[in-house]
Amino acid sequence: MAHSYYSQRKGTNPNQSGLPLDDIVDLYIRVYEQLSADGYFAEAFGFECVDAGHVAGNVRDIELEVLLAVRKKDLWPPHFHGERYSEDDLFDVIEFLFQHVSKPIDGSFHNYAECGMHWETFNKQQGQSEYRDKVNAVLGHYAKRFELSESGEILEKPQHGFERIFDADIPSSDSNVTNRINAAILRYRRHGATLDDRRQAVRDLADVLEYTRPKIKSLLTSADEKDLFNIANNFGIRHHNDQQKTGYDASLWLSWMFYFYLATIHVVLRKEQQTRAGFSTDE
Structure with missing residues (x-):
């Protein structure tokens, strides 16, 4: 320091x-x-x-x-x-x-x-x-x-307190997951990234969560799982219709959604990795 x-x-x-x-x-x-x-x-x-x-x-x-x-x-x-x-x-x-x-x-x-x-x-x-x-x-x-x-x-630079999440390896060998996460991080952090760029980055992370949804079901209650996807589905991220909630500070909330989804993905993938390791040990 x-x-x-x-x-x-x-x-x-x-x-x-x-x-x-x-x-x-x-x-x-x-x-x-x-x-x-x-x-x-x-x-x-x-x-x-x-x-x-x-x-x-x-x-x-x-x-x-x-x-x-x-x-x-x-x-x-x-x-x-x-x-x-x-x-x-x-x-x-x-x-x-x-x-x-x-x-x-x-x-x-x-x-x-x-x-x-x-x-x-x-x-x-x-x-x-x-x-x-x-x-x-x-x-x-x-x-x-x-x-x-x-x-x-x-x-x-990452927001203070989130530096480690960008340095950490993505705990997955699935290119459908790692490529999408890396692309989302790069899109979000690029110099001159617009709100549309950051909205697309959040959308990419939401798609990764959708892809890993079967794993999420085993970790969260149905209500928590529903809330997780409600953020992306009803706040003008993944859909565009008159039912969307758009009256919020996009810059602030896109930042929160990006870090929230990225952290959630890491938790889900690491939990799955630990579970698989536990199974292999038992065998």
């Missing part, structure tokens, strides 16, 4: 709830420039040599590559355009560079005029892991709650 300093403990720090976007952009650019100086983008973007000039990497025209990948102009280089970045711009650049970072492993030192290391061997997986750690350290100071995932996608 990060150390909390005097003004933070006292509650008088002007950035108690986090730093604004401009400061986060500045921090990120400084982190990127450090990594670049250490050779983490040499494989992709090349490097400068006092004798040979610019030695090209795998990406010959970075601005073109950014435009083709992100479909935006005026993002590259970050130190020049960063002060005009929107949140979307920053996150696009973070994700773009995740795809092109690699850790320098071995090379030769060019000592003429203190030119420096000419890296020749790289490890992409290690580079992405270290880049992600540094990016998340920066995003941890942002006033909004985001993080860079292992796959290189900016996601909204």
Whole structure:
């Protein structure tokens, strides 16, 4: 856990709830420039040599590559355009560079005029892991709650207290269950997810519950089981008709339904897993 300093403990720090976007952009650019100086983008973007000039990497025209990948102009280089970045711009650049970072492993030192290391061997997986750690350290100071995932996608952080449920393995080998749950989580947590996206994520989890309904019947009373599905069936999630209850704060209640259903699914699947293990032991 990060150390909390005097003004933070006292509650008088002007950035108690986090730093604004401009400061986060500045921090990120400084982190990127450090990594670049250490050779983490040499494989992709090349490097400068006092004798040979610019030695090209795998990406010959970075601005073109950014435009083709992100479909935006005026993002590259970050130190020049960063002060005009929107949140979307920053996150696009973070994700773009995740795809092109690699850790320098071995090379030769060019000592003429203190030119420096000419890296020749790289490890992409290690580079992405270290880049992600540094990016998340920066995003941890942002006033909004985001993080860079292992796959290189900016996601909204879980609500406090629910972090473990996203880290936990889904206790099922059934791809009909695991694929639908993972898709729902990704849809819900993506940066810029709309209310419709989150409603669809809740609908996906409700479908998983429907699929596991035989297991639920053995764990809940009929009344509790009915209440469980009543939420999705009568609150504008799975059906669209004039019988639906829609007069509620969608943002608040979709969040509650998402976490409630996800936790319920984990309980049901883990209970079934324990039951099967118990049966196999008895045999």
